[in-house]
Amino acid sequence: MTHFHFPFPDGIAKRGLAVISAAAALVFAADAFAAETHLTPPEYVTQAKDILKKSIGFKTVEGFGNTYAYAEYLAGVLKDAGYADKDIEVTKMGDTATLVAWLRGDSAEKPLLLSGHMDVVAADPKDWERDPFTAVEENGFIYGRGASDMKFGVSMLVTTMARLKREGFKPKRDVILVLSGDEETAMATTAKLAERFKDAGLLLNADGASGALTHDNQPIAYYVQGAEKTYADFKIEFTNPGGHSSEPRADNAIYDLARALDKIAAYKFPVESSEITRESFREAAKHESGEVAKAMLDFADNPKDKKAIKTLRAHPEYVGQLGTTCVATMLKGGHALNALPQSAIADVNCRIWPGVKVESVRQTLAKVIDDPKASVTLIEESSTPEAPASPMRADVMAAVRKAVDRRYPGLPIVPYMSAGASDSLYFRYHGVDSYGASGLFMRAEDEFAHGLNERSPVDQIDGALDHWHVMITTLAG
Ligand SMILES: [Zn+2]
Known part of the structure; x- marks a missing residue:
């Protein structure tokens, strides 16, 4: 499953680089320098960096079967920190695995979930300057597949869980680390974890970067992801008895489809x-x-x-923030140069507003096409659950404010909706308020998630660890 990594809106973040007020950036920078020295005890910074480097060495790409070993490795880190065997669970599922770890709380308050995924998208070493599955530290970055998506986040969460145990932190509510193993592909482990922990109080997801930096590393804003659109593909098909192309008739599957697509192109879903x-x-x-x-x-x-x-x-980068969108993405039709087409098919990809039913979008498409010959069907395999947006809860926003202020006092904190779908979507589907709120600040040009030469900045580790420590102790303390 592809999903969105750079804070919403991509376009805004990039434009922001060019037009952010220089004066404002300098003010934040000055505060940042004062606050940014050693927020986290150095031994945890060292440990997190070590975990990140070792993490990249596990090729947790679908089909390679390494995720179980990776989960076992992470479980070992937690055991070394003092977690009891009964509080750690590694479960094999197909060729992948899940890891769940409990920091037990002393009240009945609903648990705080910490979410991440252990798998990464494939990477072909031939295309990379450095081996994607050997962590390389260079120019202030750690390079490797998963460096930002999201072994950085996983390493920060695991290190913070270890630190909290060593510090003897006694949370008021259970803090539960839930790591999935196929977020980038089938999301079956995600679905299973979400079903199991559907009674949780809230979820924080460490996937990707939540903070945006300018070219010269000045903070722009911190983005809290509180909603994701539902992803759905529809197949629009016309069939026809066909015949010889020397005897054309008025009814023709390709013409029918062309007319249907014209109507879809002109249609705009209601503004939301x-x-x-x-x-x-x-x-x-x-x-x-x-x-x-x-x-x-x-x-x-x-x-x-x-x-x-x-x-x-009129601006493609904002259209998706105005409602459901659907667009034709693939075409197939006819079977011979000299035959009337017996079928014509288009795939239409929709990004559906949180809370809007997929079936209602299918019905809208059928109504817009307005042709009884058309069949409009959902391609079930690729669609994601219908999940509502999470409310911008005061307790969550206050914790984020506290965490962000440690590095960048007063930095704007902005809620955003992404095109989905991360693990959070599956938890929202079950009613768990879920927020993408990682501790990583990145420049747009360093964001290579899913791409070549993926990397994460070493100097972010200290602040990211502090971010999680503050978030967890605030929301569960
Ligand atoms: Zn990810």
């Missing part, structure tokens, strides 16, 4: 907004100018503002 997207637009407006900035603010104030909607819809 949420507290998350309105807040995102307010923040994004600071990094835009002219009529786009105005449209963002106008829309945030009044999501029915027609002029604002029209302006924002």
